[in-house]
Structure formats: C-alpha cells, structure tokens
Amino acid sequence: MKLYFHTAPNPMKVALMLEELGLSYDVVGVDTRKGEQHTEDFKALNPNAKVPVLEDDGAVVFDSGAIVLWLAQKHGRFLPTGDHAMAECLSWYFFLTTGVSPFSGQAVHFTRVHKDSEYATRRYTREIARHYRVLDDRLATSPFIGGAEYGICDINAWAWVRMAGFVMEADGGLANYPNVQAWFDKVDARPAAARARDLQAAHTFKTENDEAAMRAMFPQNF
Ligand SMILES: N[C@@H](CCC(=O)N[C@@H](CS)C(=O)NCC(=O)O)C(=O)O
Secondary structure, eight states: OEEEEOSSHHHHHHHHHHHHHTOOOEEEEOOGGGTGGGSHHHHHHOTTOOSOEEEETTEEEESHHHHHHHHHHHHTOSOOSSHHHHHHHHHHHHHIIIIIHHHHHHHHIIIIIOTTOHHHHHHHHHHHHHHHHHHHHHHHHOSSSSSSSOOHHHHHHHHHHTTHHHHTGGGTGGGGOHHHHHHHHHHHTSHHHHHHHHHHHTOOOOOOOOHHHHHHHOGGGO
16 A cells, blocks of 8 residues: 655545554655646546545545545444444534535635735634534534544544644634544544654655745646
C-alpha cells in the first residue's frame, strides 16, 4: 500500500485510519506548496490534484473521506452494525466530510491567506463556529460522533479538530465547545493517534506561503 501524503489535516485522517488498522504502508510525500500535486503521474492517480491518495492492492482511492470509508468497508472495522446505526453514522460522516472539513479549510484560507475580504472572513469563521456548535450538541448526548462506538466519524474528525486552535484562534479554539474538547482528549489519547502524530513529525514540507506556493495551491487565482 502506498499513501500519498502531506502533514495537512486531510491526509492525517488517512494516517490515523491506517494506524488504527495496524496496516503497513509506504509513504510518498507530496509537497503541495512546491506544486508536486500537478505532475502528470500524480494527476493520473487523482485528477483533482490533491492529497491524500491511497494505492491499495491495485485500487486507487482519492479524497480523504472516500479512503477512510474504503478501508473501513474493506476491513470490516470502525463501522456500526445495523441499518439504523449505519444511517446515523453515515449522516454524521458526511456532515464532517462535506461540512467541518472544507469549512475549516476555507476559514483558514480567509483568516490566514487572503485576509482582505471582510465578508468571506465573517462567512467562514461564523459558519465553522456553527458547525462546531452542532458537533458540541451532538457530543452532549452521544459518546462518539457516529454513535455509541468509536469509528469512522471520529477518525475523520480528529484531524481537523486537533487544528481547532489554529482554525478558530480568534474565537478561542475549543474553549466554547467543552463536549468536543472532552471527546478530542479521548480520541487523541489512542495509541494510533500517537503513531499518526509520529508520522507527521517524521515528514517536513515547505511551509512558506510565498508566491510560488500560492501559484501551486491556488492556480485558478492567477
Ligand atoms: N476533499 C479532499 C481535499 C483534499 C485537500 O484539500 N488536500 C490539500 C491538503 S489538506 C491539498 O492537497 N492541497 C493542495 C492543493 O489544493 O493544491 C480530501 O478530503 O481529500
């Protein structure tokens, strides 16, 4: 198995899943600020030119949400049993995949990268705060995000929630979301989370948001 990786949150979801499953895999670093996601070889794997991508026994899976779900189904792990429990789990899974993840990314973009749109900053910081309120309310009544047991929703959410202090810095990070904080402490204490953090620490990528990085990550803006 080959994981095309960067230390950013979406690839980190997959790192946690692979570590939870105890699978062995090779890591291929893709330095997105250097434009390595735009090579023809990489785009043959993911036409959307983003990490993560997983090559698994001849199958190629891209998009972090798809990869975590693919692995869960393939190995029969971290999914609930029963139709109703699955309906509940998938609802929360896609709330995370299409809500918390991309809105966190946009909040970072408009508070850190492109700071001169007051409307966009307000739109995304308030929208991510609203998503965290939904999550906090959920965790007031459910031990894990998807339901009674730890599973794909928690694995999906961990990678962005650990960045909440950065994503929502001006609003105090997780300070207003005690249920999310308590849930995070529980998930982050898992041995697999420690191994995923070790993997992150072992890889270094370009960090400067210089013009070359902006052109690599946001080519449509030029
Ligand atoms: N929906 C995709 C988003 C992937 C994504 O945005 N990846 C970022 C790193 S977290 C990336 O590759 N950025 C480089 C770029 O956009 O050019 C997923 O969840 O995998």
